[in-house]
Structures are given as structure tokens and as C-alpha cells.
Amino acid sequence: ERCMSVMQSGTQMVKLKSGTKGLVRLFYLDEHRTCIRWRPSRKSEKAKIVIDSIYKVTEGRQSEIFHRHAEGSFDPSCCFTIYHGNHLESLDLITSNPEEARTWITGLKYLMAGISDEDSLAKRQRTHDHWVKQTFEEADKNGDGLLNIEEIHQLMHKLNVNLPRRKVRQMFQEADTDENQGTLNFEEFSVFYKMMSLRRDLYLLLLSYSDKKDHLTVEELAQFLKVEQK
Numbered sequence: 001e002r003c004m005s006v007m008q009s010g011t012q013m014v015k016l017k018s019g020t021k022g023l024v025r026l027f028y029l030d031e032h033r034t035c036i037r038w039r040p041s042r043k044s045e046k047a048k049i050v051i052d053s054i055y056k057v058t059e060g061r062q063s064e065i066f067h068r069h070a071e072g073s074f075d076p077s078c079c080f081t082i083y084h085g086n087h088l089e090s091l092d093l094i095t096s097n098p099e100e101a102r103t104w105i106t107g108l109k110y111l112m113a114g115i116s117d118e119d120s121l122a123k124r125q126r127t128h129d130h131w132v133k134q135t136f137e138e139a140d141k142n143g144d145g146l147l148n149i150e151e152i153h154q155l156m157h158k159l160n161v162n163l164p165r166r167k168v169r170q171m172f173q174e175a176d177t178d179e180n181q182g183t184l185n186f187e188e189f190s191v192f193y194k195m196m197s198l199r200r201d202l203y204l205l206l207l208s209y210s211d212k213k214d215h216l217t218v219e220e221l222a223q224f225l226k227v228e229q230k
Helices: 002-009 064-068 098-113 118-139 149-158 165-175 186-197 200-209 218-228
Strands: 011-016 023-029 035-039 048-050 054-059 079-084 089-094
Touching (some): 002 011, 002 098, 011 098, 023 098, 048 079, 054 098, 064 079, 064 089, 079 098, 118 186, 165 186
Antiparallel strands (some): 011 089, 023 035, 035 048, 054 079, 079 089
């Protein structure tokens, strides 16, 4: 509740944008706790992010916008990014001190966790699936519905994912399970993307117990606990 109180009172933060030095704005949580707003703004009605539309909140200077401002001497513990909307737009913010950043990150994650109705969760999953599909299509330069290792390397660079090429190739080969070796179709790319996003060892363990699904049934979970938690 302390986080909610601070957020509703408002916090001055720098809103970082590409090509500009950043804008100082007052960000606050509305009285219904349904959206984040900021002022001043020329488009006051559009100056908001609905909590329901937030896909994730990341700490530190991880986003593409922060990378573009690499020369800025921002304390990473004062930086965070809100990814939201159907196209996973980023709102990149810098607070005056680390405590303010922690308060907002904690508060936002609390609000996101509170969205438990099926429609909202399904909507968030659709947003994620849409983004992965869009990412795949943009990386597929020749439009053949397949990605080769070079296209994957180019995508890694575009997404600012700093993994050793050897590691990327290893994950590529593990995801490439069909007869058409050397390329990933969309389903294989989805597996590759999850390996890249999650702890690879745990994800592979999940696949081994779930008949290559990305979730466990009650029976599969029981088997996992029986074998792995001895």
C-alpha cells in the first residue's frame, strides 16, 4: 500500500526518448489504479498507460532507447522500462534516486499481478504472441517463412541481445528439430525465443517432462517432483 500511495501522489521522472535529452514529467497512478498518467503533456488524454496493457517492467538500462543514450551517465538503479500496448512500445524512465525506482517497479508488478481475470491474461498472452510473430516476420528477410542462422544473428543484434555466437548457434541447433535442418520455422523460432528469454536449462527440463509443451499437467508435475526433488 505504501507503493500505491507514493505512486498516486506522483513522482517526477525523466521520460527518455530517442533523439532527445529527455523530458521531466510528473508520473502518477490514477485514483482507480487502472492507469499511469503523466503531465504536462500536449496530448493529455493520450498521456497514459493502462495497467492492463503492460506486458512487462524491466529494471536498469536494458531497452533499445537506453542503449541509444549510452553516453548518458544514468545510474542503472534509477532506470526502468515499461513495455506496453500491442506493439510492445517502451516507456523509459529515470528517477531521482534508486528508492523511487524500486517503489515504482514493485508497485507496477503488484498491479500487474492483480490482473487475474482470464480476459486480461489472455489479452496479455495474445500481445506477446503477436510480438513474437511480428519479430519473426521482420527477421525473415526473404519471406520464405524460415530463419537461417545469419538472420538470427542479425535479429540478436537488433534486439540488443548480447549472447556469444557459439551460444546462439547451440540454441539454434537445439530448436531446429524438423527435417529441414539449418533453418527455423515459426514454431521452432518460438522455442528458440523462449530459450533465449528464460533459463535454458530449466526450459529444457520443462520440455523433457511435458512432452515438449510449455506447461506441465498435474501428473507431469508430480512425476517431475518425484524424480528431480529426491
